[in-house]
Amino acid sequence: MDDDSPVTRWERRVDTPLAVASLLYLASYAMLVLGEDLPRPTPDACRAVLVGSWAVFVVDYAVRRRLSGLGADFPRRHWLDTVVMLLPLLRPVRIVRVYDAVQRRHGEPRWPLQARVMVYAGLSAALLGFAASLSVYRFEHRAPHATIRTFGDSVWWACSTLATVGYGDVAPVTVPGRVIAVALMGCGLALLGAVTGSFSSWLMQRFAQSGHAGGPPES
Incomplete structure (x- = not known):
C-alpha cells in the first residue's frame, strides 16, 4: 500500500x-x-x-x-x-529526486533496482563534481602557491577526486578548498561503493539465473 x-x-x-x-x-x-x-x-x-x-x-x-x-x-x-x-x-543533488518522483507517479520503474542506483549515483556524481569544481575554483584560483588556476584545472581535480584516483598534480591549498576536498572524497567513496555493490548484485543475479536455467531438471 x-x-x-x-x-x-x-x-x-x-x-x-x-x-x-x-x-x-x-x-x-x-x-x-x-x-x-x-x-x-x-x-x-x-x-x-x-x-x-x-x-x-x-x-x-x-x-x-x-x-x-x-x-x-x-x-x-x-x-x-x-x-x-x-x-x-x-x-x-536534489535534482536527482525528480527522476525518482516521475518513476513513482507512472507506476513501477522500468529499470531494476541496480540500474536505478547506478543512474542516481552517476547523476549525483556529475552534479556534485560540477558544484565542487565551482567552489574550489572560487577559493583557489587566486590563492598564493595555488595549483588550481583555471576552471579546467578544478574540473580535472574534481573528477580525479570523485574517482578516488587522486593524481596529486593539482590540489587545494586553502582551508575552504581542503574542506570541500574531504567532503568530495567521502561522497566519491560512497557513490563508488553504491555503484560497485549494485553492479555486483546484478552480476550475482545473472549468474544465479543462468545456473538455474542450465541446471538439471528437478525430480
Missing part, C-alpha cells in the same frame, strides 16, 4: 519546485564564480537567486519537520536533509 502520509503528500508537491530551485542555485552560483566581469546588476541578481533558493529549502525543511511530528528528533532521523539544507554544495 502506498504511503499517503502528510509528509509524503508534501514531498510529491514540492519535488519539482525544489529541483528548479536547485538548478537556479547552481546556475546563479556558476555565473558568480565564472563571470567575474559581469555587469553590475547581474551579480546582485545572482545573489538574490541564491538567497531565494536557500529560503525555499528552509521552508521545505520546516514544513516537513512540522508534518512529521518528530519535533526536535527530526534532524537526527533526517540528517541527510539537514546537511543538504546547510551545505550549498549538496543542494543540486
